[in-house]
Amino acid sequence: xxxxxxxxxxGLLAFLAAGAGAMAQDAAAPDKAxxxxxxxxxxxxxxxxxxxxxxxxxxxxxxxxVGMLMVEIGLDxxxxxxxxxxxxxxxxxxxxxxxxxxxxxxxSVRSTAQPDVDAIAARLQSITDHALGKKGAKVLLTxxxxxxxx
Numbered sequence: 001x002x003x004x005x006x007x008x009x010x011g012l013l014a015f016l017a018a019g020a021g022a023m024a025q026d027a028a029a030p031d032k033a034x035x036x037x038x039x040x041x042x043x044x045x046x047x048x049x050x051x052x053x054x055x056x057x058x059x060x061x062x063x064x065x066v067g068m069l070m071v072e073i074g075l076d077x078x079x080x081x082x083x084x085x086x087x088x089x090x091x092x093x094x095x096x097x098x099x100x101x102x103x104x105x106x107x108s109v110r111s112t113a114q115p116d117v118d119a120i121a122a123r124l125q126s127i128t129d130h131a132l133g134k135k136g137a138k139v140l141l142t143x144x145x146x147x148x149x150x
Contacts, residue, residue, distance in 0.1 A: 049140075050075040050086060055098050057105040059146070066111045067148040071101060073124060077137040086137055096127045111148045117141060 051074045059067040077083040086093070100123055109115045124139045 046076070048076055048078045048083065050077060050083065050090075052090070052094065052097070054143075055094070055101055057098070057102045059105050059109050059111055059148075061111055065149070067146055069101065069105045069109055069115060070143070070145045070147065071097075071120060071124075071141070072143040073097075074140045074142055075128065075137050076140055079136050082132060082134070082136045085132055089131055093128065093131050096131055097124060100124070100127055109146075111146065115144060115146065117144050120144060 052072075054070055054072040057069045057071075058065045059069055075086060077086050101120070104120065104123060108119065121139060121141050124141075128137050128139050129135050
């Protein structure tokens with residue numbers, strides 16, 4: 001019994017020593033992953049474009065949910081300083097977008113008609129200007145879609 005425990009302990013020590021040696025060799029060699037630029041999926045080559053995750057709100061009719069409104073947007077912010085502010089403010093912007101679109105969906109969107117995309121764009125542009133404190137970021141509507149569950 002003691003021999004098997006001893007052999008297991010020795011085997012574990014040998015395994016750990018081999019792993020530590022391999023880690024030391026990896027640390028000593030230049031890291032090729034750091035040298036390579038990470039591949040990044042970009043929607044556009046424009047530096048000023050900032051994608052925003054899609055926003056989903058519920059469409060209510062007769063006090064029951066009848067579908068979903070999906071709005072997908074991006075921001076075009078040519079000014080680098082304002083782009084940094086917009087990047088930092090993205091959680092605040094998304095929250096403001098969602099709250100405003102929820103009110104819009106509850107009052108203006110019906111499952112039988114297309115939503116007014118001009119009104120949506122104007123609302124989102126107003127929110128963006130207010131949240132960033134100045135104009136300069138342009139809201140670009142990517143997609144507006146309804147999914148009716150009737």
